[in-house]
Amino acid sequence: MTKETLAREIRMETEAAGHGAIAIRGVGKSYRTGKTEFQALGNIRLDIAANEFVTIVGPSGCGKSTLLRIVAGLEEASVGEVTVDGVAVVGPGADRGMVFQGYTLFPWLTVRQNIEYGPKLKGVPILERRAVSNRYLRITRLESFANRFPKQLSGGMKQRVAIARALANGPKVLLMDEPFGALDAQTKLEMQEALLDVWAKEKTTVLFITHDIDEAIFLSQRILVMAAGPGRMIGEYQVALPAERTPEVREHPDFLKLKRELASLLKHKEA
Numbered sequence: 001m002t003k004e005t006l007a008r009e010i011r012m013e014t015e016a017a018g019h020g021a022i023a024i025r026g027v028g029k030s031y032r033t034g035k036t037e038f039q040a041l042g043n044i045r046l047d048i049a050a051n052e053f054v055t056i057v058g059p060s061g062c063g064k065s066t067l068l069r070i071v072a073g074l075e076e077a078s079v080g081e082v083t084v085d086g087v088a089v090v091g092p093g094a095d096r097g098m099v100f101q102g103y104t105l106f107p108w109l110t111v112r113q114n115i116e117y118g119p120k121l122k123g124v125p126i127l128e129r130r131a132v133s134n135r136y137l138r139i140t141r142l143e144s145f146a147n148r149f150p151k152q153l154s155g156g157m158k159q160r161v162a163i164a165r166a167l168a169n170g171p172k173v174l175l176m177d178e179p180f181g182a183l184d185a186q187t188k189l190e191m192q193e194a195l196l197d198v199w200a201k202e203k204t205t206v207l208f209i210t211h212d213i214d215e216a217i218f219l220s221q222r223i224l225v226m227a228a229g230p231g232r233m234i235g236e237y238q239v240a241l242p243a244e245r246t247p248e249v250r251e252h253p254d255f256l257k258l259k260r261e262l263a264s265l266l267k268h269k270e271a
């Protein structure tokens with residue numbers, strides 16, 4: 001190996017390692033209502049590697065959304081710090097794309113205009129913007145709907161536009177809070193496969209929240225279980241399933257075993 005090749009490999013590895021790595025360091029969050037203080041999150045410590053797909057599950061009210069909003073920079077931690085590639089999060093940023101439940105599309109803009117909205121705000125020239133929207137229309141299989149308005153789309157399509165719009169900003173991290181919670185069962189399965197496809201192509205880091213254990217196992221490389229009082233991590237599971245998640249993976253003995261373990265842990269916590 002020549003010196004140049006070695007230098008290039010080291011550079012590539014360093015760049016890959018520094019692309020969307022999240023560090024959550026001693027994060028806590030308290031809310032004050034009148035004289036009472038409520039601790040929504042305890043002392044959360046968590047490292048998410050660049051390009052990792054991590055899902056958080058846990059009972060309602062355990063602080064999943066609060067944690068995600070802190071990583072997004074939409075809410076401030078009471079204590080502790082979050083960094084992305086070593087840079088402290090102090091507010092929302094284009095390095096972190098967000099997709100939430102429900103469709104936060106601009107109803108007065110077409111699908112293409114919704115996708116190009118972020119790049120346009122950043123002053124990306126029209127031809128470049130067009131190339132970006134073409135890429136994400138293709139990846140999310142929405143090419144023939146580019147000129148439709150959101151109200152002319154199905155729920156699954158709208159959610160695909162929301163994902164395409166988040167990706168069009170070139171985020172290193174995709175933060176998803178129950179993005180498929182409102183979809184019917186069949187569309188949800190299609191969206192899960194579409195998301196894995198996008199993730200494989202775009203190499204973003206994904207932090208995903210869901211109530212659906214099947215969804216968590218199907219999508220993730222790692223699953224974290226949270227409990228309330230105050231919100232904290234009580235379990236961590238590596239998902240040892242084939243990297244390529246075909247529908248058959250749902251019948252895999254390891255899938256079913258993990259499903260039973262997670263269900264039992266969550267049931268115990270909610271009792």
Ligand SMILES: Nc1ncnc2c1ncn2[C@@H]1O[C@H](COP(=O)(O)OP(=O)(O)OP(=O)(O)O)[C@@H](O)[C@H]1O
Pocket residue numbers: 031032038040058059060061062063064065066067
């Ligand atoms: N702005 C706020 N003011 C006061 N309390 C809040 C606020 N936001 C969240 N909480 C409380 O913090 C706790 C965690 O809320 P959070 O929405 O993070 O839970 P969650 O795990 O995402 O729940 P769900 O699964 O139902 O969405 C809850 O008890 C909630 O009532």
